[in-house]
Amino acid sequence: MGQKTALYDRHCTAGARLVDFGGWDMPIQYTSLIEEHNAVRQHAGVFDVSHMTIVDVTGDDAEPWLRWMLANDVARLGQPGQALYTAMLNDTGGVIDDLIVYRLRNGYRLVVNCATREKDLAWLQGHIESHQATLTERPELAILAVQGPKALKIVDDILRSRGEPELADAVQSLKPFTAAENDQWLVARTGYTGENGVEIILPESQAPELWDALLEAGVRPIGLGARDTLRLEAGMNLYGHEMDESVSPLSANMGWTIALKPEDRDFVGRSAVALHADQLTDGSLPVLAGLVMTERGVLREGMRVVCTLEDGSTADGITTSGTFSPTLKHAIALARIPTGTTQCAVEIRGKLLPVRTVKPGFVRHGKQIFD
Amino acid sequence: MSDFPDELKYAATHEWVRVEEDGSVTIGISDHAQELLGDIVFIELPEEGATVSAKDEMSVVESVKAASDIYAPISGEVIAVNEDLTDAPETVNADPYGEGWICRILPSNPAELEELLDANTYAGMCE
Numbered sequence: 067m068g069q070k071t072a073l074y075d076r077h078c079t080a081g082a083r084l085v086d087f088g089g090w091d092m093p094i095q096y097t098s099l100i101e102e103h104n105a106v107r108q109h110a111g112v113f114d115v116s117h118m119t120i121v122d123v124t125g126d127d128a129e130p131w132l133r134w135m136l137a138n139d140v141a142r143l144g145q146p147g148q149a150l151y152t153a154m155l156n157d158t159g160g161v162i163d164d165l166i167v168y169r170l171r172n173g174y175r176l177v178v179n180c181a182t183r184e185k186d187l188a189w190l191q192g193h194i195e196s197h198q199a200t201l202t203e204r205p206e207l208a209i210l211a212v213q214g215p216k217a218l219k220i221v222d223d224i225l226r227s228r229g230e231p232e233l234a235d236a237v238q239s240l241k242p243f244t245a246a247e248n249d250q251w252l253v254a255r256t257g258y259t260g261e262n263g264v265e266i267i268l269p270e271s272q273a274p275e276l277w278d279a280l281l282e283a284g285v286r287p288i289g290l291g292a293r294d295t296l297r298l299e300a301g302m303n304l305y306g307h308e309m310d311e312s313v314s315p316l317s318a319n320m321g322w323t324i325a326l327k328p329e330d331r332d333f334v335g336r337s338a339v340a341l342h343a344d345q346l347t348d349g350s351l352p353v354l355a356g357l358v359m360t361e362r363g364v365l366r367e368g369m370r371v372v373c374t375l376e377d378g379s380t381a382d383g384i385t386t387s388g389t390f391s392p393t394l395k396h397a398i399a400l401a402r403i404p405t406g407t408t409q410c411a412v413e414i415r416g417k418l419l420p421v422r423t424v425k426p427g428f429v430r431h432g433k434q435i436f437d
Numbered sequence: 438m439s440d441f442p443d444e445l446k447y448a449a450t451h452e453w454v455r456v457e458e459d460g461s462v463t464i465g466i467s468d469h470a471q472e473l474l475g476d477i478v479f480i481e482l483p484e485e486g487a488t489v490s491a492k493d494e495m496s497v498v499e500s501v502k503a504a505s506d507i508y509a510p511i512s513g514e515v516i517a518v519n520e521d522l523t524d525a526p527e528t529v530n531a532d533p534y535g536e537g538w539i540c541r542i543l544p545s546n547p548a549e550l551e552e553l554l555d556a557n558t559y560a561g562m563c564e
Contacts, residue, residue, distance in 0.1 A: 099501050100476040291475065291502060362479055364499045390478040390501045415497070 067091065071116035072208050072270035076277050080287045087290060088181040090117040095289035102292035103392040106259055107432045110214035111288035112280045119183040120204040120267065121190070124173035127197040132174055134333050135193060136167065137315065139325035143169035149243045149254060152323050153315045154178075154186070155335025159342055160311035161318065162189055164303060166256055168245055175252070175267075177209070179305045193334070207250075208273035212280060213263030213288075213296075215432065220283045221253070221264055224276070237264060258293065260300030260430045295389050298398065301356060301427030307367060308354060308386045308400055314342040317402055319354040319426045321346075349405040352383065356424040356436065357399040363414050364390045365399035365421070372418060373407040385412065393429045400426055439469040439563060442534055446550060447559035448510040450492075453534065454553055457541070462511060462550075465538040466498060466529060469563045474500040477526045482518040483540050489515060491549050496539060498529065507539065511549045517541040 068091040077084065082093035093114070095102060105111045123132060132140045138152030149168045153161050163182045168175040178186045190201055212221050218237060225234035236246030237253055245254035252267040268276065281287065294304070301319075303309060309318035316324070316339065324339055325331070345351035359365055365388030373383050383403030391398045403410065403423070411418040424436040445453045451470035455463045471477065479499040489495045489509035496507040518540045522528060529537035544550070554562070 095475060098476055295501060363481075364479055364501075364504060366504065390499070392476075392501065 069117070071114055072273045073114045073116065073277055076274055077114065077287070080281075082287070082289060085290070088117060088183075090180065092117060093287070093289040095291045096287050099289070099291040099295065100392045102286060102288045103295050105286040106214045106261060106288055106292065106296055107393055107429070108215065110212060110216040110220055110263075110285045111292070112277065112285045113211040113213070113288050113293055114208070114277070115211055115265070116208040116270065116273070117180040118209055119178045119180055119186070120207050120209070121176045121178065121187070122170070122173055122202045122204055123176065123199055124202065125197070125199040127199045128173050131194070131197040131199040132167065133331055135190065137325065137333055137335060137339065138167075138323045139328075139331060140167055140169070140174065141331075142325070143167070145169065146171045147245050147247065149245055149256060150323075151243075153309075153320055154189070155315065155333070155339060156311055157335060157338065159314055159335040159338030161305070161309040161313060161315055161320070162186065162311060164305055164309070164320070168252065168254060170252070171247060182305060206270055207267050208270040209265060209267050210273060210276060210280070211257055211259075211263065211265045212285060213257045213259040213261045214285075215262060217261070217263040217285070220280065220285055221266070224279045224283060225253075227279075240264075258300070258302055259296040260302070261296075261432070294387075295392060298387050298389050298400065299391050299393055299429035301400070301425070303400075304387060313402070314351060315339065316342045316346050317352050317354060346405070351405065352402045353405050354386070354426050355401055355403050355407070356426045356428060357385065357388075357401050357410065357412065357421040358424055358428070358436065359397040359399075359412065359419060359421045361419045363397060363419060364388065365397040365412060365414075369399070370413040371401050371403055371421075372411045372413065373403050374409040375404060376406045376408055383407070383410070391428060393432065394434060398428050439467070439472055439560075440534070441468070441556040441560040441563075443556045445534070445556060446510075446553035447556065448508065448553055449559075449562065450508045450510075452507060452510045454510050454550070456550065460547070461516060461541050461543050462513075463538050463541050464510060465533055466507060467559070467563075468533045470505070471530050471533045471537075474498060474503060474505055476501050477529045480522045480526045480529070480539070482520070482522065483515045485515055485518050487515045489513065489542065498526075509542065510553060511542060511544050512546050513542040513544040515540050516543050
């Protein structure tokens with residue numbers, strides 16, 4: 067048996083099928099993946115993501131140290147309550163992990179992937195050296211993501227009925243990638259679905275009560291299966307699929323998260339990723355694309371993509387994630403393909419099927435976003 | 438809990454077989470298999486008139502999560518396929534032993550039926 071979140075009993079009660087996920091017993095689905103997916107696109111769903119690792123960073127050097135450790139620049143977080151998405155790179159510019167960093171009233175909070183917890187902690191700890199920075203893992207906190215067009219209103223109502231009007235006001239006025247903090251709660255306008263919503267970090271002792279209130283308000287529990295189809299429709303990366311330590315963030319559509327300015331800020335992996343930027347310009351670095359297939363069949367991770375280049379030659383790319391899109395009702399995928407690709411076909415069971423390439427990202431706010 | 442009708446025979450690869458009065462057999466995938474796959478979104482049906490050998494891949498069922506090969510539980514000629522599944526693959530989830538049948542085969546070696554599992558044995562295997 068794996069580790070259990072504070073909501074394990076709730077998952078069982080809700081009829082979840084549980085799977086091992088990075089050492090945790092997590093719900094893969096409750097009723098039907100497609101029903102859960104559609105609930106988030108059309109109404110609201112709640113995900114227990116308490117298996118993710120929370121690390122708080124405090125100390126006088128927290129800011130300069132994180133400016134060195136992370137490829138995005140935490141100096142952009144002008145005040146407490148702001149957040150950004152970033153890569154943590156190794157010395158060769160490969161991606162050790164992707165994470166969200168929140169600026170809190172007292173220091174910073176990192177939310178990193180559960181599958182990479184040990185190497186992340188070792189990497190971070192190993193780079194503190196003489197910096198006045200302290201890492202504190204927060205396993206006693208739970209994380210509930212509430213996502214969907216009705217999510218903000220429902221969370222607002224629940225916070226008000228719990229006697230938290232200030233936090234409720236804050237939720238309604240939060241812009242994307244900002245958060246409100248109150249005692250042990252952090253309510254952030256972040257998510258992994260392409261819908262409006264919040265991620266709520268709270269003491270795990272209070273998580274079951276919030277879960278119950280959400281379900282009572284008509285929010286559906288959503289398993290990891292639909293979490294994956296939702297994030298893929300939104301064109302969001304999943305660590306270990308779109309990127310890992312062997313992949314440049316520039317080949318994973320993460321160029322926008324690499325803060326090369328100011329130029330005098332050094333960060334781990336900077337010189338390597340600057341080289342990747344040159345390779346991207348000269349066309350020798352592959353890029354991440356979205357693939358759309360309206361033929362019958364489903365794109366899956368690891369399929370060969372035969373790419374026709376501008377000069378008529380062909381080269382191989384590879385799908386990094388693929389699924390049937392419940393919203394679009396056909397197959398979609400993310401794929402790493404050569405720069406300058408003009409046409410693509412994917413090999414499925416020995417047959418080459420034509421696909422269209424689009425920017426990574428297929429669905430936002432319930433609607434198709436590519437032409 | 439999955440349903441394992443007594444009157445059917447089963448392959449270890451999760452297909453079911455029903456012997457019809459005319460000696461042909463109807464084939465589908467078990468309730469257990471459709472539960473494991475989850476929402477089915479696409480089925481590549483075998484070709485009518487094709488000759489298949491027992492244990493050959495004859496069809497593919499794709500759910501949102503995974504693709505799964507369907508193996509011929511018995512050798513013979515494919516004499517009918519369930520074309521309705523092309524537009525409504527989810528029927529396999531809703532009614533795996535009824536409207537969700539996949540094809541009918543005229544067995545070339547009916548003795549192969551003896552090698553299939555009865556409901557109890559198959560159910561035990563799925564536990």
